[in-house]
Amino acid sequence: xxxxxxxxxxxxxxxxxxxxxxxxxxxxxxVTSLSSNPFPSGVKKLHGSEHTYRLRVNDYRIIYEIQQxxxxxxxxxxxHRKDVYR
Numbered sequence: 001x002x003x004x005x006x007x008x009x010x011x012x013x014x015x016x017x018x019x020x021x022x023x024x025x026x027x028x029x030x031v032t033s034l035s036s037n038p039f040p041s042g043v044k045k046l047h048g049s050e051h052t053y054r055l056r057v058n059d060y061r062i063i064y065e066i067q068q069x070x071x072x073x074x075x076x077x078x079x080h081r082k083d084v085y086r
């Protein structure tokens with residue numbers, strides 16, 4: 001089983017720093033788990049893009065892209081569910 005590399009967009013890292021402090025460890029644990037399995041249970045593919053998925057962590061959503069040819073998961077957004085799709 002391949003280990004996937006996690007890359008953060010600068011905007012996603014900034015969004016992570018702006019989260020409520022009690023949710024940061026949970027979000028980081030979910031992102032870290034993507035390195036061993038980028039398709040965990042509960043993940044959904046987003047419409048309109050071929051390689052974009054979302055992972056739910058309580059009221060927050062982690063939007064990420066899979067780049068299979070270079071075995072990379074790129075974290076695109078981390079936002080509250082009411083704001084993430086805007």
